[in-house]
Amino acid sequence: MITAITQERAQYSLQSALQRELKNKTAKVGVIGLGYVGLPTACHYASMGYKVTGFDVSVTKVESLMCGINYINDVDNDELTELINKKRFTATTDMKQLGEMHVLLICVPTPVNKLKEPDISYVRDVGKIVAEHVNEGTMVILESTTYPGTTEEYICTPLTERGYVIGENLFVAYSPERIDPGNKRFNLSNTPKIVGGMTEICTDLACKFIGATAQRVNGIRVAELSKIFENTFRWINMALVNEMTVLCNELEIDIWETINAASSKPYGFMKFTPGIGVGGHCIPVDPYYLLYKAKEHGHRTKMIELAGDINDGMVHYSYTRILELLAANDKLMKHSHVVVLGATYKSDIGDLRESPVVRLLEILQNKVQNLTVIEPYATEIQINELILPVEKYDADILQNADLVVIGTPHNCFDWKSVHDNASLIFDSKNVMEENGLLSDKVAKL
Numbered sequence: 243m244i245t246a247i248t249q250e251r252a253q254y255s256l257q258s259a260l261q262r263e264l265k266n267k268t269a270k271v272g273v274i275g276l277g278y279v280g281l282p283t284a285c286h287y288a289s290m291g292y293k294v295t296g297f298d299v300s301v302t303k304v305e306s307l308m309c310g311i312n313y314i315n316d317v318d319n320d321e322l323t324e325l326i327n328k329k330r331f332t333a334t335t336d337m338k339q340l341g342e343m344h345v346l347l348i349c350v351p352t353p354v355n356k357l358k359e360p361d362i363s364y365v366r367d368v369g370k371i372v373a374e375h376v377n378e379g380t381m382v383i384l385e386s387t388t389y390p391g392t393t394e395e396y397i398c399t400p401l402t403e404r405g406y407v408i409g410e411n412l413f414v415a416y417s418p419e420r421i422d423p424g425n426k427r428f429n430l431s432n433t434p435k436i437v438g439g440m441t442e443i444c445t446d447l448a449c450k451f452i453g454a455t456a457q458r459v460n461g462i463r464v465a466e467l468s469k470i471f472e473n474t475f476r477w478i479n480m481a482l483v484n485e486m487t488v489l490c491n492e493l494e495i496d497i498w499e500t501i502n503a504a505s506s507k508p509y510g511f512m513k514f515t516p517g518i519g520v521g522g523h524c525i526p527v528d529p530y531y532l533l534y535k536a537k538e539h540g541h542r543t544k545m546i547e548l549a550g551d552i553n554d555g556m557v558h559y560s561y562t563r564i565l566e567l568l569a570a571n572d573k574l575m576k577h578s579h580v581v582v583l584g585a586t587y588k589s590d591i592g593d594l595r596e597s598p599v600v601r602l603l604e605i606l607q608n609k610v611q612n613l614t615v616i617e618p619y620a621t622e623i624q625i626n627e628l629i630l631p632v633e634k635y636d637a638d639i640l641q642n643a644d645l646v647v648i649g650t651p652h653n654c655f656d657w658k659s660v661h662d663n664a665s666l667i668f669d670s671k672n673v674m675e676e677n678g679l680l681s682d683k684v685a686k687l
């Protein structure tokens with residue numbers, strides 16, 4: 243009885259100590275993984291008044307951050323420098339310092355391998371390292387996108403193996419990150435953030451830390467699944483609009499006008515637009531985490547598989563359209579100079595991961611006589627062993643091309659100049675029409 247009361251007191255005092263640190267913003271916050279999610283997250287909490295330490299395995303990233311140079315468009319270099327000067331943010335590769343933190347946020351990658359199976363090794367490795375260094379009373383929040391059960395298996399298990407009791411002397415929650423790189427309207431301060439803890443106390447503490455945007459859910463698995471569900475929803479709807487695009491081409495109906503017509507419905511329809519494929523670190527990856535989990539339970543997620551076939555097929559479909567377009571203009575692909583405008587996975591950001599335009603470049607570079615890529619957000623593009631150089635926008639390059647392919651329509655491109663200087667355009671995103679520049683030399687996706 244006395245032991246139970248003592249334990250309860252100990253738990254209460256750890257919990258209230260953390261609550262106090264959170265209330266006074268004196269809690270030391272550690273962010274593990276300083277990439278597209280981790281770095282803006284670290285800056286967000288540092289700007290809120292916390293003292294934040296960023297942990298990364300990349301020496302280059304840590305060194306450049308400490309010089310005030312970041313690699314993420316959404317983070318401003320001046321703000322970063324100010325946070326460093328005010329000693330609100332520092333970065334390190336020294337994992338021993340994890341033990342000094344009151345709150346740990348894990349933002350490491352969760353990619354898939356070539357077979358599209360989850361590569362959970364980053365989360366697993368961090369789970370072990372955290373368990374090795376962490377101290378009583380710390381709150382650990384996993385933010386990486388992953389399948390339900392990951393937090394329990396890879397974060398809680400190593401901690402309990404070291405004798406911690408989750409919800410008593412250590413607090414664990416899952417809170418997926420909804421960062422949308424390049425989105426000027428929604429950011430960490432105004433996007434609701436789902437929070438599910440291992441216990442009620444864990445959820446309470448995590449919500450207190452996250453603040454006004456926290457959206458409490460019942461159970462950690464709901465929180466884990468909700469993020470994958472959001473992205474699977476997008477994956478499947480993108481497949482639907484891509485399938486409609488291929489069909490519309492057969493039926494000689496304009497897909498873009500069809501989408502605009504359907505979008506006039508003020509309820510029950512959500513606008514998605516087609517493209518060369520689906521890219522990035524999230525949408526083409528996360529559904530496969532769910533597919534893997536479903537398979538483990540003997541269940542087939544047929545819509546995810548089908549959406550994968552359709553979305554992945556768009557690269558080849560685009561290639562075929564390019565081939566046909568050149569042929570219709572009496573040009574042979576093997577003798578053509580093709581210029582591709584924009585190659586990152588979405589507009590106005592520098593992230594090339596899983597970009598369908600890069601997959602299209604991989605096909606084109608073997609087939610055309612001359613391939614030029616104009617990509618203002620990258621210095622080079624790696625395709626397997628090959629490094630493709632990247633050019634700056636120059637009207638002369640367009641004038642000498644047989645075909646200009648609009649891959650990723652960055653806002654910095656001058657569409658009038660593109661239109662006036664190109665002789666033939668394959669527009670995968672309908673920017674020409676949207677900018678009032680539709681003419682005989684423009685072919686839509």
Ligand SMILES: NC(=O)c1ccc[n+]([C@@H]2O[C@H](COP(=O)([O-])OP(=O)(O)OC[C@H]3O[C@@H](n4cnc5c(N)ncnc54)[C@H](O)[C@@H]3O)[C@@H](O)[C@H]2O)c1
Nearest residue numbers: 275276277278279298299300349350351352386387419421
């Ligand atoms: N990029 C996005 O737009 C986005 C949006 C929402 C959620 N997510 C999810 O957030 C997670 C992180 O994605 P990201 O895009 O920031 O990845 P990223 O590759 O940009 O960054 C991950 C960072 O983690 C570091 N890292 C790897 N192993 C580590 C270790 N053991 N210890 C410390 N650091 C380590 C890497 O060096 C890298 O800097 C993923 O699960 C992703 O699905 C990403």
